[in-house]
Amino acid sequence: MTLLLSTMPERAKIWQQVFAAEGEPICIDSDAVADPEKVTVLACWQPPADLSIYPNLRAVLSVGAGVDQMPRLPQHLMLCRSLAPGIETQVRDWVVMACLMAHRNIPTYLEQASAGDWQAHPIVPNHARRVGILGMGRIGRLVAGELTRLGFPVSGWSRSGRPVDGVTMFSQDQLGGLLEQSDILVCLLPLTDETRGLLNQTTFDQLPKGAHLVHAGRGAQLVMGDLREALDTGRLASAILDVTTPEPLPKEHWAWSDPRVLITPHIAAQTDAVEGARHALEVLRAIRKDLPPPGMIDQAVGY
Numbered sequence: 001m002t003l004l005l006s007t008m009p010e011r012a013k014i015w016q017q018v019f020a021a022e023g024e025p026i027c028i029d030s031d032a033v034a035d036p037e038k039v040t041v042l043a044c045w046q047p048p049a050d051l052s053i054y055p056n057l058r059a060v061l062s063v064g065a066g067v068d069q070m071p072r073l074p075q076h077l078m079l080c081r082s083l084a085p086g087i088e089t090q091v092r093d094w095v096v097m098a099c100l101m102a103h104r105n106i107p108t109y110l111e112q113a114s115a116g117d118w119q120a121h122p123i124v125p126n127h128a129r130r131v132g133i134l135g136m137g138r139i140g141r142l143v144a145g146e147l148t149r150l151g152f153p154v155s156g157w158s159r160s161g162r163p164v165d166g167v168t169m170f171s172q173d174q175l176g177g178l179l180e181q182s183d184i185l186v187c188l189l190p191l192t193d194e195t196r197g198l199l200n201q202t203t204f205d206q207l208p209k210g211a212h213l214v215h216a217g218r219g220a221q222l223v224m225g226d227l228r229e230a231l232d233t234g235r236l237a238s239a240i241l242d243v244t245t246p247e248p249l250p251k252e253h254w255a256w257s258d259p260r261v262l263i264t265p266h267i268a269a270q271t272d273a274v275e276g277a278r279h280a281l282e283v284l285r286a287i288r289k290d291l292p293p294p295g296m297i298d299q300a301v302g303y
Contacts, residue, residue, distance in 0.1 A: 006029055066081065067303075087271055137158075190218070204236060207235060
């Protein structure tokens, strides 16, 4: 059983070292495959169109945290996402940073600084700034824990509405209840048919006037034109984005020059190559034992 890796040379070199240290086989790039029948796991960002060239392939592993870039795989193949621990803590840190920036009016102060305008604004106490989190998976729970410790009231929204300690939870059909009490709305959702375009005018209109958006989910969830409208009407006071539509955002796009919008270029997290390789080893070994591999995705729901 062999893992085939298709990725950047820098990452491939590290994976080779990790696999060699563990005495496990790895093949780098399809051109180096001597026997396609030995390939059981394919690690890549996007697989080739014809996977039948690997007749014993069991699973496809995304080298990133998401899988929305992946095509629908044949039913006999498993799809996994990377579970590198650093991804979760990095996104947690970015989101908490963005929430604090929104809370303390940093977009406004940056605009004032560019004009040399020394003007203070009232500080809202943490306990009076309500945060709503869309997506209460592993990262959502980490974010909620940090914000709760900082004294923010936190609500969460998920398909199940399953309880989370210290968080007021809302289930799939209770989105409006979360929105109406979210002074800062955080999006950490995976991209699915249901979440595509979810951050739109209808959603923004249910937020308290002057709310803030923190978006670290997927770009296609945000309708950029509706964001601009919400900012212009005052429904939103600011938006801090790590993902946009499209990506990369064109230089002439209005959001770059809008002082109410802060953008980072999809860098909330970057997969550590060593962690990614170790997780890939766990996937390979689980499949060897006919066990469910860690990070396996339910392709019917997209996460």
